[in-house]
Every structure is written in structure tokens, then in C-alpha cells.
Amino acid sequence: MYRSAEELQAELEERLRFETLLTDLSARFVGVSAASIDDEIVNALGQIVEALDLDRSVLGQLVEGGRGFVHTHSWYRLGLVPLPESAVKDLPWMASMLARGEAVCISHIDDLPEEAAKEKEVGRRFGLLSNATFPLNVGGQLIGAVSFGTMHREREWADALVSRLRLFVEMIGSALARNRAEVSTQHALDEVRNLRDQLQRENVYLQQEVKAGRGHVHLIGGSAALRNVLEQVDQVAVTTSTVLLIGETGTGKELVASAIHDSSPRVARPMIRVNCAAIPETLIESELFGREKGAYTGALSRQVGRFEVAHGSTLFLDEVGELPHAVQVKLLRVLQEKQIERLGSSKPISVDVRIIAATNRDLEAAVRENKFRADLYYRLNVFPIKIPPLRERTEDIRPLIESFVHEFAKAFRKTIESIDKRSIDVLRIYEWPGNIRELRNTVERAVILANGPRLHISAPKPPTNGTTISLVMEDIEREHLRKVLEMTGWRIRGKDGAAEILDVKPTTLESRIAKLNLLRKNAIN
Numbered sequence: 001m002y003r004s005a006e007e008l009q010a011e012l013e014e015r016l017r018f019e020t021l022l023t024d025l026s027a028r029f030v031g032v033s034a035a036s037i038d039d040e041i042v043n044a045l046g047q048i049v050e051a052l053d054l055d056r057s058v059l060g061q062l063v064e065g066g067r068g069f070v071h072t073h074s075w076y077r078l079g080l081v082p083l084p085e086s087a088v089k090d091l092p093w094m095a096s097m098l099a100r101g102e103a104v105c106i107s108h109i110d111d112l113p114e115e116a117a118k119e120k121e122v123g124r125r126f127g128l129l130s131n132a133t134f135p136l137n138v139g140g141q142l143i144g145a146v147s148f149g150t151m152h153r154e155r156e157w158a159d160a161l162v163s164r165l166r167l168f169v170e171m172i173g174s175a176l177a178r179n180r181a182e183v184s185t186q187h188a189l190d191e192v193r194n195l196r197d198q199l200q201r202e203n204v205y206l207q208q209e210v211k212a213g214r215g216h217v218h219l220i221g222g223s224a225a226l227r228n229v230l231e232q233v234d235q236v237a238v239t240t241s242t243v244l245l246i247g248e249t250g251t252g253k254e255l256v257a258s259a260i261h262d263s264s265p266r267v268a269r270p271m272i273r274v275n276c277a278a279i280p281e282t283l284i285e286s287e288l289f290g291r292e293k294g295a296y297t298g299a300l301s302r303q304v305g306r307f308e309v310a311h312g313s314t315l316f317l318d319e320v321g322e323l324p325h326a327v328q329v330k331l332l333r334v335l336q337e338k339q340i341e342r343l344g345s346s347k348p349i350s351v352d353v354r355i356i357a358a359t360n361r362d363l364e365a366a367v368r369e370n371k372f373r374a375d376l377y378y379r380l381n382v383f384p385i386k387i388p389p390l391r392e393r394t395e396d397i398r399p400l401i402e403s404f405v406h407e408f409a410k411a412f413r414k415t416i417e418s419i420d421k422r423s424i425d426v427l428r429i430y431e432w433p434g435n436i437r438e439l440r441n442t443v444e445r446a447v448i449l450a451n452g453p454r455l456h457i458s459a460p461k462p463p464t465n466g467t468t469i470s471l472v473m474e475d476i477e478r479e480h481l482r483k484v485l486e487m488t489g490w491r492i493r494g495k496d497g498a499a500e501i502l503d504v505k506p507t508t509l510e511s512r513i514a515k516l517n518l519l520r521k522n523a524i525n
Helices: 005-030 037-051 092-099 114-126 159-212 224-237 253-262 281-289 325-337 363-368 374-380 394-412 421-429 435-449 473-487 498-502 506-515
Strands: 056-062 069-076 104-106 130-138 141-150 243-246 272-275 313-318 353-359 383-386
Touching: 005 037, 005 159, 037 056, 037 069, 037 141, 037 159, 069 141, 092 104, 092 114, 092 130, 092 141, 130 159, 141 159, 224 253, 224 383, 243 253, 253 313, 253 353, 281 325, 325 374, 363 374, 394 421, 394 435, 421 435, 421 473, 421 498, 473 498, 473 506, 498 506
Parallel strands: 243 353, 243 383, 272 313, 313 353
Antiparallel strands: 056 069, 056 141, 104 130, 130 141
């Protein structure tokens, strides 16, 4: 076919413009960022369509599993209706060609082979006259396809044009590959930062715990009351259930919480502790749930809350009954939805935290008095464990004393070879309103005052609580004997009997019991 010099010149100018466009697009895609790559791809598709007098261009990416394409980027001339994804979801012949790395360039829909019946049907239904589709590869792997088409006229796809369009598609593939690598790297860096921050928070927390010096970390004793607690610890530790520890001040609720955590699958991470009564009401919410910078006056930096620090571990909420009402509401939501929101942010953060709560209050009474939310109480009271007071496990007093003596003698660099037996007997009789904490303090004070290898320990003076105490010697003796007899189950003779504890003959003790008219409660006369 003869073409005039003007036609040849126009063709050369058109090719030059297209080459210049590709060069410009190539330069832009070299430095494209992950944030702007989508807009750049759509703009580039539009410029190619307009430069070649086409009508549409679509970039589709393979869905996971390779079953069909999803349109991620497209450009249509004004007034044209985009093809629905369902129309091109199942095009077997086209898919097989792209899988082999071959471009499919059709100048006339009727030129499609017989095995492309589905493709021919789609083309006629939606008015596609000419179409060129190129495989989109990243690292030698097919990730999608880019198509160019006309809907107002047919056109030929010259070899030179096909070659340049293929280069353009490869350029987009390289940009997508680079973007995917950047996103993957960024995700990896974010994960590393998150893990680093988590480790730093845990490290700071552990340093604080070491400085706090919580004392002996083992549950000591062999009483039936303690064995019952330990059995419940073993039962619940392997679960993720919420535990509520109930007991008087100083009974060792935190040690029981540690035992539960140490026997659980979460033991690899430290248990995070919060004393709800020790944090001011104005700060407890940010302490638990964290805050964003500027959440309130004086919030000069972002703070990560204890729930985030405890992610994947256990959070021990001591004195949970002291939580303000507003914080109770937020705690209930965390237990229900497993999500928190920092102060100053509405973005939910998912957390995987096992809750162990403790209280020395009667929460049921607090619920009745509207001082504690009933719904939160029922959420916390999934597996309650009652920690017995020391007066209900008197057989554990001696091993506890021995443990504390060993601890403090080592700390104070003193040599303690024995403990006065009368001291132990007196301490076993004492009521211990402050429980194990009071016993520990008593032993510590005695070790500080010790001047020799034999340790003498004096019992604390019992609080009077405003009541009148009889100072009559006979009354004092009667009360003392009653406590010893109750401690031994009214057993007078034999090892660890009342007579041995009091260091008197059994007959002498029996005579004093009769003289003081001491009777066992519920005794039959």
C-alpha cells in the first residue's frame, strides 16, 4: 500500500510522541511511592488510551488461588460503561494464553479461534471491537493482565506497537513488584518494631518489678486449706478463663495469681500487675488502656497501657473492687469484645489478655450497694478461688517462719542457727489479722534485732478495736489456754499436744483446765 510522504511523516511524529510518552512514564514509575502508585497506574493507563485513540484500559490481578481476576485499576473514556468483573471472570482460552506468557491481540472479534467461544460472546455482548491483552508478570510469575481495547472503531495492532505496549506492561509489573517488596518490608519492619517495643515495655516492667522486691515467690505450707487452693490453681491454670481471687489483706493473692500464670501456656511472657487501689482515679484509665498524645492537658506523649503490654500474657488486677465506675464500664467491654481504645483515640486495638482479678472486699455486697457493677462482677467471677486467712492454716506458720528467717538472715548477713520453740508456739496462737504479710514483717523485725544464733520472735500486740480487755490474770490465762487447746483440737497429751506446747505436765494442764472451768464449745456435759 502506497503512503505519501505526509502520511509517513505523520506516522513518524505519532511514534515519536508515543516513545516520548513511554520515556516520561518510565521516569515517573522509577521513583513512584507505595502511597501514590495506584493513582500513577490509572493516570498512565489513561494517557496510553488517549495517545493511541483507544477507549479503555484495565489492569486485573489474579485473586488468591488463581481463580479469576479482580479489576484493580481501569480507565474508560467519558460516557463508556465499565465491563462488569463477572463478564471476564471465566475466560478459559484467554487465561490459558496468558498463563503461557503470550499476548492476545485481536483486531476483529470474529478473528478469535473456535475454542475462544466464551471470549467472542463477551466481546459481542459488550461491544468490544479490538482488544490487546498482555500478561502481567512479577519475578517470572503471572500476577494479572493489562488489556487495551476499542469500542468505537477497529484498529490494527502492529508489531512495533505490541512491542512497546509489552514494555509498558513490564514497566507496570516492575513498579508493582517493587511496591509489594516495599510493603512486605514495611510490614516486616513494623512487626520488628512492635516486637521491640513489646520487649522494651516488658523489660521496663520487669525492672520495676525487681526494684519493687515482692519477696518470696513460692506458696509455702502443706495444710489442707492451702492444698485445696493449689488444686484449684492446677485446674484453672491450663485454661484462658478469668479468675477471681478472694481473700483478706496479706493472704498471698498475688502469689496465687503468679502460680496460675506460671502453670499456664502464657508463662513465656511476664505477668503484668496493676494495683487498682494504688493508682489515682484520674490516672487509672490511661494506665490500663493507654493514651494518645494530647488526649488531655499534660499528656505530652503517647502512653501504652498495661493491656497492650500484657498482650499474649496475663494481667493481674489487684484490689479490683477499688476501680472507679467509669473504668469498670471500659473493663467490661474489654472482657466482652477483647478490644481496647486508648484515651484520645476511637481506633479499637485487639488484645489477647487473660485476666486474674483479686479483692479483699465483699463484691457481692458492693453489687447490692451499687458500688460495683453486677455485669462486671459476673464476668470476673467465672472461677472464684477463696484464699484462706493464716488463722485457718496454723500448721503452715512454722514453715513460713523458717522460710522468712532464712530469707532475712541471708539478706542481713546474720547467722541464725535455731528458732526459739516458745516463740513459734506463741506465733501459732496469735490471730494474725494481717495474715502472711504481718507474719513476714514480724520475722523481719526479729531478725533485725537478733544478737545471737538463736532467734526469739515476739508476737505483735493484738489491736483492741476499742474493746475492753480483761487484765485479770485468771481471765488472761483462761483465754490463752483456750487458744492453745483449740489449736490442738483439745488434744492435751502426746507430740504437739497442748501440754508440750505450753511446756507443762499433762496432769498439771488438766488440773488448770478444771480449775478455770474451761469447756470445749459444743461439748456434751
